[in-house]
Amino acid sequence: MIKKFCVSLTAAKNDTDKATVAFVVANAALGSDQETLVFLSTEAVNLAVEGYADDIAEEGFAPLKDLMTNFAEAGGTIYVCAPCFKKRGLDDGKLIAGAKVVGGAKLVEFMAGGAPSISY
Template sequence: MPGKFVVSLSCAKNDTDKATVAFVIANAAVASDKETVVFLSIEGTRLSQKGYADDIHEEGFAPLKDLIANFAAAGGTIYVCSPCFKKRGLDEDKLVDGAKIVGGAKLVEFMSDGAPSVSY
């Protein structure tokens, strides 16, 4: 099933269930041969930092750090909202694999041909 898919995530430790499920869905999309982007905004940008997700493990799911690593290893891309990232004083040198700091225009460009999306 070629095509594109976007998972928009605005949560991190403030809602670990949503953060986990977002990456479960993202992994399913990339495993289905979709060019997949996870867009991290607001508090979700914190997940772009190495070590941040290490202690997040919702019952019944793989640990979030593994879901993030597996997503990147499978070819998924993580877009990190630049203004949200800067507002939180996060460190560009600590980005997880697959993460890129981008402006909103990059997400709009990716979605411009009608890519389906889900939001958490």
């Protein structure tokens, strides 16, 4: 049985509901004993910058910053699309805990064994 799970996220402040639900699902996957990866691309790469998610809170959910912190502290991995990050001129010296700026090959490596994925 495959014990990996990938959540792909493209939204940030442009769709805070998607961003929040993605991390709710990622935390649930970790809690289900899955090696879990969140892949941030396009607008979602902004979430990897310290302070960006601090004011995102959807009604009925924990604040996004808390969801992201809990995910990283529980051993989840956050990959940040390198070209998307660079395109936006973001500072990799200000990454949140657990985030790593990587190329697409790292995502392919994680998923190559058949890891299920969900996209938001």
